Amino acid sequence: MQGPVAIILAAGHGKRMKSDKAKVLHEVCGRPMIRYVVEAARGAGAKTILVVVGYAADQVREALAGEPDVLFATQTRQLGTGDAVKSCRPLLEGYEGPALVLVGDEPLLRPEPLADLLDRQATEGAACLLGTAVVPDPMGFGRILRDSAGRFLRIVEERDCTPEEKLLREVNPSCYVFELPVLWEALDKLDTGNAQGEYYLTDAPHWLQTFGRKVLALAVLEPNDILGVNARQHLAQANAVMQARIQDHWMTEGVTIVDPRNTYVDGRATIGRDTVIYPFSVLSGTVTVGANCKIGPFTHLRDGTTLGDGVELGAFVEVNRSRLEEGVIARHLAYLGDAHVGPFANIGATAVTANFDGRTKSPTEIGARAQIGSGAILIAPVEIGPGATVGANAVVAKGQDVAPNSTVVGVPARPLIPKANP
Numbered sequence: 001m002q003g004p005v006a007i008i009l010a011a012g013h014g015k016r017m018k019s020d021k022a023k024v025l026h027e028v029c030g031r032p033m034i035r036y037v038v039e040a041a042r043g044a045g046a047k048t049i050l051v052v053v054g055y056a057a058d059q060v061r062e063a064l065a066g067e068p069d070v071l072f073a074t075q076t077r078q079l080g081t082g083d084a085v086k087s088c089r090p091l092l093e094g095y096e097g098p099a100l101v102l103v104g105d106e107p108l109l110r111p112e113p114l115a116d117l118l119d120r121q122a123t124e125g126a127a128c129l130l131g132t133a134v135v136p137d138p139m140g141f142g143r144i145l146r147d148s149a150g151r152f153l154r155i156v157e158e159r160d161c162t163p164e165e166k167l168l169r170e171v172n173p174s175c176y177v178f179e180l181p182v183l184w185e186a187l188d189k190l191d192t193g194n195a196q197g198e199y200y201l202t203d204a205p206h207w208l209q210t211f212g213r214k215v216l217a218l219a220v221l222e223p224n225d226i227l228g229v230n231a232r233q234h235l236a237q238a239n240a241v242m243q244a245r246i247q248d249h250w251m252t253e254g255v256t257i258v259d260p261r262n263t264y265v266d267g268r269a270t271i272g273r274d275t276v277i278y279p280f281s282v283l284s285g286t287v288t289v290g291a292n293c294k295i296g297p298f299t300h301l302r303d304g305t306t307l308g309d310g311v312e313l314g315a316f317v318e319v320n321r322s323r324l325e326e327g328v329i330a331r332h333l334a335y336l337g338d339a340h341v342g343p344f345a346n347i348g349a350t351a352v353t354a355n356f357d358g359r360t361k362s363p364t365e366i367g368a369r370a371q372i373g374s375g376a377i378l379i380a381p382v383e384i385g386p387g388a389t390v391g392a393n394a395v396v397a398k399g400q401d402v403a404p405n406s407t408v409v410g411v412p413a414r415p416l417i418p419k420a421n422p
């Protein structure tokens with residue numbers, strides 16, 4: 001097993017979410033939470049990532065399928081975080097070295113402080129290095145207890161806190177680096193004598209200390225890094241922070257976002273420089289926007305959409321699974337689905353591609369510099385030749401391809417003045 005290893009706990013149901021799906025599969029900016037944690041662990045330098053699954057194990061496995069460095073350990077009964085880590089033991093038999101232990105419900109973790117923890121654990125030779133954070137509102141977290149000299153004593157779970165301990169604002173974000181194999185000995189010591197009747201991982205650092213091993217708690221994490229999603233309210237908070245990070249990234253790359261609070265950019269989207277995004281626009285799913293585009297206001301770009309450079313899309317234009325080449329313009333009220341639109345084509349107000357006949361989705365091809373008139377309906381599958389003009393309110397029937405440079409009008413659309421072929 002190549003180290004350092006990371007262990008990510010993701011076997012719980014997350015009862016407070018009141019959901020049928022596993023908590024770690026709830027999405028933050030379009031991607032399941034667990035993926036962010038896996039990426040943070042990888043970014044911190046973990047070479048092998050063990051994800052502990054239990055509740056809805058198959059779905060969690062599927063969400064992480066095809067990641068060569070991810071392995072799964074199964075925790076059959078959710079007996080607590082200490083028991084969850086223990087379920088990795090068979091996979092880690094013979095491994096000696098550091099294990100970064102994280103929880104799958106903290107999607108805002110960033111790799112940098114975790115890498116820092118791994119470094120410090122190595123230089124300090126600690127059996128456990130605990131990343132902590134000082135937060136304005138510690139509610140829900142385990143609290144860090146220190147002695148009068150500031151040395152780490154132990155973690156107390158909120159439910160087991162005295163009223164004084166509840167006031168402590170240094171919390172346990174569940175970001176640990178443990179030395180293996182001594183951790184297994186500490187986990188063997190855990191019992192269920194606590195408010196929840198569970199095997200708490202939070203007791204392991206204390207046990208390592210009683211073995212005479214070095215345990216350090218370092219406040220290297222920021223409050224935003226450790227937002228734990230236990231309920232839907234936290235999910236909304238995590239989305240807001242992640243959305244700000246995503247937009248900040250694209251602004252740094254040269255994108256203008258006129259009104260960040262009223263714009264949504266999926267974590268999988270990419271945007272070219274000098275593109276301007278106007279308010280109330282939504283980029284959902286894997287969307288690629290070129291440079292120098294104008295998007296919005298009120299534009300919805302959906303999964304599988306690619307825009308070339310200089311594309312201009314305006315109010316109430318929705319584009320789904322389509323490719324729009326350079327310079328395409330659709331300024332108002334249009335739907336383009338399963339379409340390929342050639343360079344500099346113009347899509348008039350309320351023009352739509354009728355890509356769904358109730359059973360199957362079909363493609364529409366619109367050639368370069370084609371002019372699609374207001375209110376036109378293109379019934380897919382259909383092809384509009386380059387330079388062709390479709391008149392206002394024309395309905396181009398399924399398979400009735402429009403010849404290059406010709407003009408069609410009416411319902412069903414027929415050629416108006418057939419142009420000579422060049």
Ligand code: UD1
Pocket residue numbers: 009010011012013014024052054075077078079080081082083084103104105140141142143155157171172173174199200201202228230
């Ligand atoms: C835990 C910590 C707490 C810390 C908080 C925030 C313990 C006992 N408490 O509490 O000190 O402040 O996280 O990080 O560790 N899980 C399993 N198997 C189980 C139980 C949980 O895999 O048997 C997983 C869950 O899926 C979840 C993670 O462990 O991803 C944390 O569990 P959760 O119930 O959210 O713990 P907290 O109450 O938040």
Ligand code: CA
Pocket residue numbers: 103105228229230
């Ligand atoms: Ca939690």
